[in-house]
Amino acid sequence: MSMSPPTAGSQGSRGGAGMWEGGGGNKAPSPPVSSERRAGIGCKINTNDKNELFVREVIPGGPAALSCEIANGDVLLSVDGVMVMGETPEEVARRIVGPEGQPITMAFRIKRRSEQGSSVVEKNVTLVRQQPFTMSDRLITxxxxxxxxxxxxxxxxxxxxxxxxxxxxxxxxxxxxxxxxxxxxxxxxxxxxxxxxxxxxxxxxxxxxxxxxxxxxxxxxxxxxxxxxxxxxxxGEYLLKYAAYRNALAHAILPPVPPPQLHHSGGGQEVGGGA
Missing domain, CATH: 2.30.42.10 (PDZ domain)
Incomplete structure (x- = not known):
């Protein structure tokens, strides 16, 4: 399912709360109107032919990009300990977009290719919700x-x-x-x-x-x-903005997150299977 940023309150193709890029689905009510600034993690999510939620595009300058941990094609498993498999991109977007500066922990399944063959690994990534900063097109092509x-x-x-x-x-x-x-x-x-x-x-x-x-x-x-x-x-200035983001992440107060009920014990371990 192709997704596009919400039009209300949008601040351009790389800004605003649409940086989770959930879109405006009809399966759940819209979040309550609030004066607080809201943001996502800076990526676009879609579903693949297995009905899995996956990262279709990482947005330069957003939290996902600054983490150096999330890549196009990674499969999203959980958000703050809540399993999201089976949800639509719009439904999971409502879990992601929240108050700017608030931390969020997500679990992904990634592909690994080594001399021993292909496998999959599950890993947790903690981010701080933030609007992506715009980068020059010359740098991102x-x-x-x-x-x-x-x-x-x-x-x-x-x-x-x-x-x-x-x-x-x-x-x-x-x-x-x-x-x-x-x-x-x-x-x-x-x-x-x-x-x-x-x-x-x-x-x-x-x-x-x-x-x-x-x-x-x-x-x-x-x-x-x-x-x-x-x-x-x-x-230059982008590296300074990265440092400011990492500082915000280091000082974020992380609420207790229950471990997701994954298909094996221990996140980050090989769980086998061809990729």
């Missing part, structure tokens, strides 16, 4: 990466030499300098032509990729599987 400087190492692998401020790798904290990347989305990079290896990190903004890395730790070398999201790199 074309391919993006993770914001890393790479160097070739023995065996045809790549080492992370530097993290760019405002890049996804730096903001998410997933990668660290010195990590050795061994595979991207399950593909062994040592078997690729040298010129193709760095290109594997590039893609459409707000798409997901899985990296296998070797990391040196005081306890020895560890092999890690990391889920990352390609995000629009932030610089």
């Amino acid at each position: 074309g391919q993006v990466g993770l914001g890393v400087e790479l160097a070739k190492v023995d065996g045809g692998l790549m080492e992370v030499r530097k993290l760019a401020d405002g890049g996804s790798a730096c903001l998410s904290g997933r990668l660290v300098e010195g990590d050795i990347i061994t595979s991207v989305d399950g593909r062994d990079i040592s078997q690729m032509p040298s010129a193709e290896r760095p290109q594997q990190l590039l893609g459409t903004p707000y798409t997901r990729l899985t990296l296998s890395v070797v990391r040196a730790t005081p306890q020895g070398r560890k092999h890690l599987v990391l889920d990352l999201v390609r995000t629009v790199p932030l610089q």
Whole structure:
């Protein structure tokens, strides 16, 4: 089901309470009129052919984008501990849009592709409702990466030499300098032509990729599987706005959220199945 922002109180294609993009459904009454500012999380939701709610588009400058945790195609499972499977996009929108600055915790199912094959992982993401800030079209078009400087190492692998401020790798904290990347989305990079290896990190903004890395730790070398999201790199005023958002999130008072009744125990674990 295609969704579009509500017309009442709309502030443009990337602003206003429509940044959850629920639309005006007829299955439930409209929220009560209030003088408080209302906002969503900055993404558009639709249903797929399995009738699952999924992220159709992450809006640059919104909480979902700033989290570096949510990607196009992720399946929404719960909102503040309430399972939403079977609800319409309009119904779940009414759960999402709320007072600006109020935190919200959501559970997603994401795809993971590693050398061991495809699987799905469930993860929780906490955001603060906020209207997205507008970004220049020049910055949000074309391919993006993770914001890393790479160097070739023995065996045809790549080492992370530097993290760019405002890049996804730096903001998410997933990668660290010195990590050795061994595979991207399950593909062994040592078997690729040298010129193709760095290109594997590039893609459409707000798409997901899985990296296998070797990391040196005081306890020895560890092999890690990391889920990352390609995000629009932030610089200058946008990086300041990101810092303000992270500060708001750090100081948000999170109400107790009952754990969602997921199909397995322990969020963030592999639950099997081909993707």
